[in-house]
Amino acid sequence: MIIRILFTAFILTATLSVTSAQSVSDKLQKNRDYTGATAHKDSYKAIYMIDVKDPYVINKTLRNIGNALNDPRLKGKLTIELVAFSDGVAAFLKNSPYESQLKALIEKGVIVAQCANTLKEKHMSRDQIFDFVGLVPSGNGELILRQAEGWAVIKP
Amino acid sequence: MIIRILFTAFILTATLSVTSAQSVSDKLQKNRDYTGATAHKDSYKAIYMIDVKDPYVINKTLRNIGNALNDPRLKGKLTIELVAFSDGVAAFLKNSPYESQLKALIEKGVIVAQCANTLKEKHMSRDQIFDFVGLVPSGNGELILRQAEGWAVIKP
Amino acid sequence: MIIRILFTAFILTATLSVTSAQSVSDKLQKNRDYTGATAHKDSYKAIYMIDVKDPYVINKTLRNIGNALNDPRLKGKLTIELVAFSDGVAAFLKNSPYESQLKALIEKGVIVAQCANTLKEKHMSRDQIFDFVGLVPSGNGELILRQAEGWAVIKP
Numbered sequence: 001m002i003i004r005i006l007f008t009a010f011i012l013t014a015t016l017s018v019t020s021a022q023s024v025s026d027k028l029q030k031n032r033d034y035t036g037a038t039a040h041k042d043s044y045k046a047i048y049m050i051d052v053k054d055p056y057v058i059n060k061t062l063r064n065i066g067n068a069l070n071d072p073r074l075k076g077k078l079t080i081e082l083v084a085f086s087d088g089v090a091a092f093l094k095n096s097p098y099e100s101q102l103k104a105l106i107e108k109g110v111i112v113a114q115c116a117n118t119l120k121e122k123h124m125s126r127d128q129i130f131d132f133v134g135l136v137p138s139g140n141g142e143l144i145l146r147q148a149e150g151w152a153v154i155k156p
Numbered sequence: 157m158i159i160r161i162l163f164t165a166f167i168l169t170a171t172l173s174v175t176s177a178q179s180v181s182d183k184l185q186k187n188r189d190y191t192g193a194t195a196h197k198d199s200y201k202a203i204y205m206i207d208v209k210d211p212y213v214i215n216k217t218l219r220n221i222g223n224a225l226n227d228p229r230l231k232g233k234l235t236i237e238l239v240a241f242s243d244g245v246a247a248f249l250k251n252s253p254y255e256s257q258l259k260a261l262i263e264k265g266v267i268v269a270q271c272a273n274t275l276k277e278k279h280m281s282r283d284q285i286f287d288f289v290g291l292v293p294s295g296n297g298e299l300i301l302r303q304a305e306g307w308a309v310i311k312p
Numbered sequence: 313m314i315i316r317i318l319f320t321a322f323i324l325t326a327t328l329s330v331t332s333a334q335s336v337s338d339k340l341q342k343n344r345d346y347t348g349a350t351a352h353k354d355s356y357k358a359i360y361m362i363d364v365k366d367p368y369v370i371n372k373t374l375r376n377i378g379n380a381l382n383d384p385r386l387k388g389k390l391t392i393e394l395v396a397f398s399d400g401v402a403a404f405l406k407n408s409p410y411e412s413q414l415k416a417l418i419e420k421g422v423i424v425a426q427c428a429n430t431l432k433e434k435h436m437s438r439d440q441i442f443d444f445v446g447l448v449p450s451g452n453g454e455l456i457l458r459q460a461e462g463w464a465v466i467k468p
Contacts, residue, residue, distance in 0.1 A: 027263055028259065028262055028287075028288035031262045031267060031268055031288055031290050032288050032289065033290065034267055034269055035290065035291060036290075036291075036292030036293055036297070036301070037298055037301035037302055037305065038301070039301060041304060044300050044301070044304050045300075046296075046299075046303070060207065063242075063277075064241075064296045065296075067271075067273050067294045067295075067296050068294060068300060070273075071273075071294040071300075073297055074297050074300065150304070152299060152300045152303030152304065153303075154299055154300075154309065156207060156242070
């Protein structure tokens with residue numbers, strides 16, 4: 001009798017373990033099958049910020065914007081703005097290596113803007129940045145206004 | 157008479173100063189008493205990004221997700237997705253030390269996904285990352301789509 | 313006849329090139345004229361995070377908040393919260409150099425709060441941070457709750 005109970009308990013425990021392992025495996029498999037969110041809207045908007053002078057970050061940001069524009073889910077539906085402030089002004093300096101990439105983004109419809117407040121704080125003039133760059137009162141204000149309009153705020 | 161006017165002016169000034177100091181102190185005290193936003197909704201959603209290979213940042217991100225899930229205000233109400241792109245793919249490489257933490261997050265319902273575009277840019281195959289990781293067309297597209305659905309976008 | 317065709321083709325090509333160049337130039341000029349988003353709402357809200365101890369980042373964050381508050385588009389309309397977590401607690405330590413700046417922000421209405429979870433993880437007591445700082449259950453939870461309420465989430 002005792003043996004039977006122990007045996008039953010063993011079987012039950014083993015069954016539960018298998019079920020649990022199965023359930024774990026199911027969750028991992030389900031996650032592997034994940035293919036991303038679906039685009040249900042007609043238009044999407046995102047504002048990217050650059051606030052450091054690190055070329056690694058600046059290049060990553062420019063590449064990120066290109067990738068977002070090319071995402072098959074967003075293709076033709078996406079408006080992007082790029083705003084630089086603090087040391088991120090480095091991306092727009094006339095001697096910086098990003099001119100052609102920035103121009104190409106503007107040709108694709110991306111808004112490219114510099115924080116006017118940063119220029120003031122750094123005692124710089126608009127002449128020191130690329131002629132084709134727009135000016136916003138403050139980069140932070142721009143992020144806040146855009147987020148309030150439903151834009152995604154992304155810091156690469 | 158002049159002395160009386162001066163005396164009154166002195167008393168008035170002193171009173172104003174005290175009132176002002178009191179007001180300052182009130183604001184500081186009120187701030188000290190702040191205990192955080194209140195959860196009024198039934199469900200909350202957040203997408204975390206990893207776009208660097210720095211173990212400090214990767215560990216911080218995994219810890220952050222755990223902390224958000226355990227926040228008493230959000231307990232049982234929170235859906236989280238973690239997406240890696242750019243050099244953040246390091247978190248999902250088969251020889252990385254994050255396997256058990258990532259599996260534990262998936263068991264808790266967190267979606268864990270890699271940017272397919274990054275794999276392409278880095279000439280990597282899906283076999284190089286953990287089998288249980290999902291794939292999204294682009295990490296940046298995923299951030300933008302999720303934000304448009306009301307998810308918080310968090311970069312640790 | 314052949315010469316006439318070639319000549320016409322040449323003129324057509326030249327015209328197209330000019331038109332294209334003109335169009336390019338128009339887009340760049342239009343971008344240069346960009347002056348930023350417009351504030352249509354009566355109130356705006358943003359939550360800033362500090363999750364590193366780097367003085368460069370902490371100082372940038374405090375400066376950013378000031379700049380946002382002073383943006384002519386947001387002046388008098390903006391509510392800001394600053395939350396520190398992970399190594400960002402450094403900004404609030406009693407021996408840190410940010411006391412006067414933080415107090416000035418609180419006087420301007422900014423909410424300044426520390427993640428309680430971080431204190432626990434780091435085995436720290438509330439006594440080690442400035443008396444005037446509030447406490448939230450978790451910094452990450454705070455970001456998620458605020459974003460769900462429509463606040464912009466900004467990481468400088």
